[in-house]
Amino acid sequence: MPSISIAEELAKKQREISVSEFFERNKQILGYDSATKALLTAVKEGVDNSLDAAADADILPDVLVEVKKIDKEEFVVIVEDNGPGIVKKEVANVFGRLLYGSRFFSRAQRRGQQGLGISGAVMYGQITTGKPTKIRSKVAEQDVAYEIELILDTKKNRPNVVEEDFVVWERAHGTRVEIPLKGRYNAGKQSIPEYLKATAIVNPHARITYRPPDGEEIVFERATEDLPPKTKEIPPHPHGIELGTLMAMMKETKSYKLAAFLEEEFVRVSSRVAKEICDAAGLDPDKKPKSLVLEEAKALHDAMQSAKLMSPPTDCLSPIGERLIKRGLKNVLGNLRPEFYAPPLTRDPAVYSGNPFQVEVGIVYGGDLPPDQPIEVLRFANRVPLLYQAGGCALTQAVANVDWRRYGLEQRGGQGLPFGPAIVLVHLCSTKVPYTSESKEAVATVDEIMTELDLALKEAGRRLKTHLTKKAHRAKTKEKFEIVQLILPRIADKSAKIVNKKVPVLDATITKIMGVVWVDEQIEYDKKVKRHTVTLNVHNFTAAGKKLNLHLLLPRGIEPKSVEPKPAEVRDDGKITWELKRIDSVAKASISFVLEGLDEAEYDESDLYVSGINPGLVIGAEPLPGDWELNYAEFEEEETPTVEATEETEIDYDETEEALDDD
């Protein structure tokens, strides 16, 4: 696995060879291996910085990204944020020194974990255009902003200030960076707007504005005012540590004794465990950590890997959370009018090689999504969209490994990306994402992670399938409803008129065609006053009168008004129960209520359950789960659906049109 040692190598090399040579040799790793990618990488580094800075300072991020075209090949990438700003003396270091401000030993989940970051973008810009980067930053305590133009002195790894000044800036605080660089602008899958769109989905607390070189400004508005919970930093766990990192830590440590070093700088290591590790490695616990030679370090490393330890704590992770994934998806994909957002799924944290991780999955289905193409997989690692190397990424592979045919999507042979109008979001967060390479474009396959991904994807798939089954049932019932409400009465009228007899009563025919109790829902929304009016019609299309209880489960914190008729019970957890009076055959009962102050998308379907009736007779509501309430779980009459079973031998005349074009 790539590690800090590579980054250090890079930094060393970079002192020894010319800058352009350095870039030429390492551009793949750095994300500048093509002109198109270079632009995106620069934007990415800037946005990562902005979001991390805002998170550190508890600020709701407002990020502006602008790409200006200078000539055919030259662009300026501008990233401006409302972050806390950077104090004057640090500005030049942050942007003008490679690997400045090390986060390598940090065990908190971060966007940028390694690599060259924003200073890499500055360097790339300077090599390709010969121009300096301009930075402006203002902290809340200052009245003016500090503005600086700098280039990197690549021999010394120090910033060279070209120009600096104090300027008036209307922002209270924030940072703006303008990097001139060569690149090529394109649209499509791996483009800047796609990257920003994906970023907006997993950062629903951020407002992101994009000004492309041509065309309209795009704004991704904030979908929530809630900041993601802060992540805690924890020391590394012995199981995940790499030899190079271990050696670097021993060089830097303030501990004088090996055992103390282990106890203090690692999580889950007690003094007893520290001694055991030293013993197993055949090392003196009192030995100075700095004095270990390579062989000794290797022995220590081995001993650490085989020590029996508790798993690391997992509160250092920052999953997006089920509620916010749905919000983020709705916010950004709403214009595609998807028919269904499968309730997203955040798995409990798990551990691989001493590194805590957590996976999250969301599925969006239907609407204007293309039905005849492979589904789109939105990959994220620590809230950062992954756009390249989809094929070689564990997140894509996990999706391809699931047999989606079971969950209602087309998939040849039950493997590979399924076809269908769907987008699958996969988020992996970890204190250490196992990337396949230093360029951080794809996640490596790790057994523990694959297992978690598989479980999460299958559960999300089941949720999709439930929706599709329900939808099919409803469509069929709706169709039959149209038959009995619209068509059948007219057939009766016309035939009676032709034979000159009185119009027949249709009740028996209607119950034969329908044979169910149908709970039909209509939701009207008044934009002006933000009011949902929900009407539930319970049609009894069975041959006998029916009595039943209807239960509605409202999302927490939503209070219905004008509820008609009065419910039998309203509970704090949002469950409302109506004990409906007997509904005669071919009659209906209606329930209505209003919800106030919600956005339209916040309530699009009622969560309905029935009890006191054979649930097999009911379409449009689920059976009340047995463990909810025992007194509602029983029903008296045993009745099986009365719908005439289709005679299997009967051929539908209107479904046999194959040969009729021969004449």
Next chain:
Amino acid sequence: MTTKKKGGAPASNKAVDALYAIAEEIYEELDGGQIPKMKIPLRTKANIRFDSKHAVWKYGNLMGVRSAKKLKGALMLLRTMYVLEFIRDMIRDSKSSTLREMYYISEGWDIAKFHAQEESNLLAEDLEVITQLLREDFKLRPEESGASVIGNITLEEITRGGDRKRINCRDDVGDAGYTIPYNVEKEKIKFIDADAKFILAIETGGMFDRLVENGFDDDAKCVLVHLKGQPSRSTRRLLKRLNEEMKLPVATFTDSDPWSFRIHAAVAYGAIKTAHISEYLATPTAEFVGITPSDILNYELPTDALTPRDVGALNAEMTDPRFNDEFWRNEIQTMLQLNKKAEQQALAKYGLDYVTDTYLPEKLGPLGLM
């Protein structure tokens, strides 16, 4: 086509009775609390059988059900009720309408309106199949097909004014020929005389014009009939009558593609859609003179590639009982292997006279027609 009727009234009553019976059945089912349905012989290639008495393909015994249980079935039943009422009123008022007019009339039928004329045409045929009457009995007629005839044959047509008018289809017509009316039954058209050895039924207008210009009707002593693609009922009926009454053998001459094979099948074996009246429409002795897929090879004709739709049509023909003989199996396989099709006019590769000087004599000679 309604050979039974004299004066109109009896057949119309028969039609009214038949339509009433349909409505009555639906009414009774509703009144009895049942789901209304209609049984109709399936009009598919799986349900056509060879009728050895007439040597044509007719519907077999497979029945389909149109039931109000399904949305489409319910809608068709409702449309049937509207159509029944419409026909009953026409018969009462001594009116008639074209199929297209009925399609437009349905605009006023609310949810029962037809969305394409194809739908209303199919329903009219359904009624024929169920009642064993003809659409003429229901006062429904097709539009003019516009197909035409050129050749030395004399017939007598009853004009709109009720006069008998004699027409020689070579001398009394222009280059476009005699236009076939939609009614070609005996009460409308009588054959007087024919000086011809056979009838050549041609698919395309381009080839029809070529043969007319080259004077092929005189040279080969034949009657040229332009089929205008898939021939209408009246065109097929006219061929049938000429064949039976004037003892003229029929040969069909078409493009070489899967759709053209179906044109020959409709002329010679009976079309699937109208298999209930195949014995009125099909000419079992009609011979196919090409262009066959083998001709594409033998005559080295210019070609076009098959489209996916063409390939689908060829594959469908492989399971069509009408094409289940050695000749057609070979030719269809050949075309699938070639993956090519050709037009009649591709013969112009060898000059404008090639079709009349070489191709047709080579094809018609072995049949004893030239």
